[in-house]
Amino acid sequence: MALVVALLLSLPSHAASHLKLGISGLFLPLFGAVSTARQLPGRAADAILPRSELLKEIETLQRENQQLKIQDLQAAATAHENDQLRALVGWQRQQPWKLKLASIILRDPANWWRTVQIDLGKRDGLVENLPVLTSDGLVGRISAVGYAQSQVVLIGDPRCRVSARILNPAHDMGVISPGGPLENSLVDLTYLSGNANLKPGQEVVTSGEGGIFPPGIPVGQIVDSRQAEFGLYTEARVKLSADLGALDQVWVLIQ
Amino acid sequence: MNFFNTILILAAAFLAVFGEAAFQLPRHLFGAQVDLLPALMIYAALNTNIVTVSLLAAFGGLGFDALSANPLGVSILPLLAVGFPICLRRDLILRDLPFAQIILGAAASGAVPLLGVLLLLTGGQEPLLGWGSLWQWLVMIAGGAAATPVIFALFDWCHHALGYQPQAETSFRPDREIRRGRQ
Numbered sequence: 137m138a139l140v141v142a143l144l145l146s147l148p149s150h151a152a153s154h155l156k157l158g159i160s161g162l163f164l165p166l167f168g169a170v171s172t173a174r175q176l177p178g179r180a181a182d183a184i185l186p187r188s189e190l191l192k193e194i195e196t197l198q199r200e201n202q203q204l205k206i207q208d209l210q211a212a213a214t215a216h217e218n219d220q221l222r223a224l225v226g227w228q229r230q231q232p233w234k235l236k237l238a239s240i241i242l243r244d245p246a247n248w249w250r251t252v253q254i255d256l257g258k259r260d261g262l263v264e265n266l267p268v269l270t271s272d273g274l275v276g277r278i279s280a281v282g283y284a285q286s287q288v289v290l291i292g293d294p295r296c297r298v299s300a301r302i303l304n305p306a307h308d309m310g311v312i313s314p315g316g317p318l319e320n321s322l323v324d325l326t327y328l329s330g331n332a333n334l335k336p337g338q339e340v341v342t343s344g345e346g347g348i349f350p351p352g353i354p355v356g357q358i359v360d361s362r363q364a365e366f367g368l369y370t371e372a373r374v375k376l377s378a379d380l381g382a383l384d385q386v387w388v389l390i391q
Numbered sequence: 392m393n394f395f396n397t398i399l400i401l402a403a404a405f406l407a408v409f410g411e412a413a414f415q416l417p418r419h420l421f422g423a424q425v426d427l428l429p430a431l432m433i434y435a436a437l438n439t440n441i442v443t444v445s446l447l448a449a450f451g452g453l454g455f456d457a458l459s460a461n462p463l464g465v466s467i468l469p470l471l472a473v474g475f476p477i478c479l480r481r482d483l484i485l486r487d488l489p490f491a492q493i494i495l496g497a498a499a500s501g502a503v504p505l506l507g508v509l510l511l512l513t514g515g516q517e518p519l520l521g522w523g524s525l526w527q528w529l530v531m532i533a534g535g536a537a538a539t540p541v542i543f544a545l546f547d548w549c550h551h552a553l554g555y556q557p558q559a560e561t562s563f564r565p566d567r568e569i570r571r572g573r574q
Contacts, residue, residue: 137445137471144464145514152463159457166409242458245411247423247527248508248518249460279460289460294517318422318523381419 157282160242160253164285167241233350235387236260238268241285247317250276250293250380256388257284265348267389273354273377274298274342275386290380291355292323299345300325300355300374308332309343312355312374320381322359328370334361340374350391397443399549400435403542404451407431412458417534423527425534427542428455429499432470434542436477437486437495444474461507462514469506473499492540500535504528 147155215232222228238254256262258281268275268288276290289296291312298312302325310328325340338358344351354377361372407427418424428451435447452467477484477495485491505528511518 137449137467140449141464141467144467145462147463156457156463159453159463163405163409163412163454163458166406167413170413242412243415243418244459245408245424245426245455246459246461246507246518247504247531248511248520248524250519251460253458287460292519293460294519295460314519316521316523317519317527318521381415 153280154282157280157285157287161282161285163242171241234390236262236390237385238286238388239385240383250290250296251279252288252290252383253285254288254386254388255285257282257286259283261390262286262388266391267349267353268386269353269389270378270383270386272379273356274349275378275380275383277348278388288386291376291378292320292380298349298355299343300340301343301351302328302332302334302358303339303341304333304335306333308334309345310370310372312340315373321376321379323356323374323376325358325372325374326364326369328361328372330363330367330369332361332370334358334370334372336360350389395554396439396550397446399546400431400439400443400447401450403546404428404431404447405454408451408454408458411455417530421530422523423530423534425538426455426500426504426531427535427538428452428466428470429473429503430496430535430539430542432474432503433477433492433495433499433539434546436474437481437484438546441475441478444478445471448474461511462516465510465514466503466507468510469503472506473502489540489543492543493536496539497532497536499539501528501532504531 144152236256238256240252241255242253244251254268262278262281264278264281266278268277274291276288276293276296278286279289279295280287291298292314294314296312300310300312302308302310306329308328310325313324313326315322315324328334336358340355340358342349342351342353342355356374356376359373359375361370363369364371411424411426415424428447431451432444432447435444448467448470452464452470455461455466456463477499484495508518508520
């Protein structure tokens with residue numbers, strides 16, 4: 137048995153990752169059964185909802201859709217203007233984001249990691265290190281890809297460090313690091329300059345450094361700050377914009 | 392019977408690992424997920440043979456590692472380290488007492504994550520640890536302690552419901568029959 141364990145632990149990381157995703161695929165049928173069971177009460181409630189309520193909801197959604205269309209037109213005009221200005225300055229043209237919706241299927245059973253599995257994989261065009269986000273903000277990055285499912289390492293896990301920028305006049309930059317094991321919605325922003333002028337409520341976004349996360353994705357808001365290593369640098373606690381404890385569906389950003 | 396018992400234990404391990412990954416109620420309530428594999432290992436070590444204990448460690452450990460970010464195989468050794476000594480010394484343990492089950496469940500649920508984290512740190516991994524981990528460890532111990540007698544009761548029920556029951560012996564003995572009437 138010890139020999140088998142030694143053999144498994146000495147597998148190359150690529151082979152081990154494939155084997156892990158293969159074994160975790162055995163659990164997918166059970167997940168399908170559980171998610172169907174969870175949807176049943178919702179479907180039953182939909183079936184008995186009065187028609188007038190549904191019509192009202194359709195009307196609200198149609199109105200919202202029209203507003204979004206107008207905003208989309210405005211954004212397209214701004215993007216066009218941005219492209220023209222970039223061409224004038226000689227900067228590279230920005231590519232629009234391509235997003236794919238994924239459902240969270242399983243969470244890490246170990247208390248010392250923060251990962252989830254999603255229902256998209258190689259067949260959907262996913263590769264490692266793609267950013268994962270919700271409409272509220274950054275969630276994490278893809279750490280392993282299987283044929284039909286992938287593992288996402290969440291912000292706050294020791295293996296997901298993000299270069300971030302604070303939206304203050306100095307545009308202070310730091311690195312998002314894990315908070316405590318019990319703090320699901322708080323992370324640390326470390327290696328800020330010693331004289332950084334931080335105030336609670338300031339927005340934190342990705343800086344674009346590091347090559348994985350594009351700039352401008354919301355990460356969270358500053359909660360408080362303190363001097364670290366005898367004033368060598370400043371550390372701040374950041375409340376994450378995305379609620380990692382209640383993730384149901386996420387967007388994978390295919391650049 | 393042993394074969395049936397082994398299948399039942401492996402199926403329970405599969406469901407336990409899936410449950411830990413799919414249902415987040417303990418994590419939302421107490422900030423930690425409860426691991427049911429150590430409690431299951433206590434049952435296997437006290438009621439089955441060394442082969443079933445090894446199979447449970449391998450099967451449960453691989454399943455757990457496949458769904459978590461642990462390196463594959465790292466959870467097998469802690470489960471074995473708990474199951475083997477108990478299996479070898481089970482004659483000295485009052486396995487039918489709920490108190491003994493609770494104590495063993497608590498000890499196993501404390502030892503398995505501790506050994507797992509030690510193995511991870513030895514392997515150069517950086518798990519998410521802090522003072523809050525102490526609380527998570529206590530929750531895992533309490534959860535495992537509470538789950539162990541429940542697992543024993545569930546398996547006993549399964550054996551009664553699904554297993555072969557030997558027919559009860561009658562107390563009738565022809566040589567002790569009281570003969571009435573005239574011969």
